[in-house]
Amino acid sequence: MLLKEDHKEVEKQFKLFEKAHKDGATPAAKKKIVDECIRLLTTHAHIEETIFYPKAREAVPQTEEHVLESVEEHHVVAWMLSELQHTEPDDERYDAKMTVLMENVRHHVKEEEEEWFPEVRKAMGRTALQALGEDMAAAKPNAPADPLSLSSAEA
Numbered sequence: 266m267l268l269k270e271d272h273k274e275v276e277k278q279f280k281l282f283e284k285a286h287k288d289g290a291t292p293a294a295k296k297k298i299v300d301e302c303i304r305l306l307t308t309h310a311h312i313e314e315t316i317f318y319p320k321a322r323e324a325v326p327q328t329e330e331h332v333l334e335s336v337e338e339h340h341v342v343a344w345m346l347s348e349l350q351h352t353e354p355d356d357e358r359y360d361a362k363m364t365v366l367m368e369n370v371r372h373h374v375k376e377e378e379e380e381w382f383p384e385v386r387k388a389m390g391r392t393a394l395q396a397l398g399e400d401m402a403a404a405k406p407n408a409p410a411d412p413l414s415l416s417s418a419e420a
Contacts, residue, residue: 312405
């Protein structure tokens with residue numbers, strides 16, 4: 266599933282950041298990783314909010330509470346991403362902000378993948394999931410670059 270692939274790509278960037286932090290990488294090197302995380306997470310949140318969540322609620326109406334919780338978590342993540350975008354990488358808080366972001370995203374991913382994605386996959390079936398994956402992949406190039414442009418970022 267496309268969303269799980271996205272989750273894996275984000276986790277790969279998180280591990281690169283953790284290694285860079287541990288190895289004492291330059292602020293510029295860390296910023297490059299963070300910028301990629303911002304891009305990946307903003308795109309991912311956009312396709313979840315505009316395509317996947319509505320389809321999940323349609324396929325499994327009882328996921329509504331999970332979807333609403335996920336959108337609230339996206340709200341927090343969008344603002345954290347914006348904070349990182351506007352913090353210089355040599356700021357002493359930069360690494361701490363990224364660490365908090367990683368903790369939030371990892372918690373969010375674990376909940377989605379373990380608590381309700383399996384139910385949605387089962388209810389939708391292979392053909393519908395394949396079409397949904399194609400729709401989500403096609404939407405990626407149109408995702409906003411600014412995390413505060415996400416619908417979940419609205420107050």
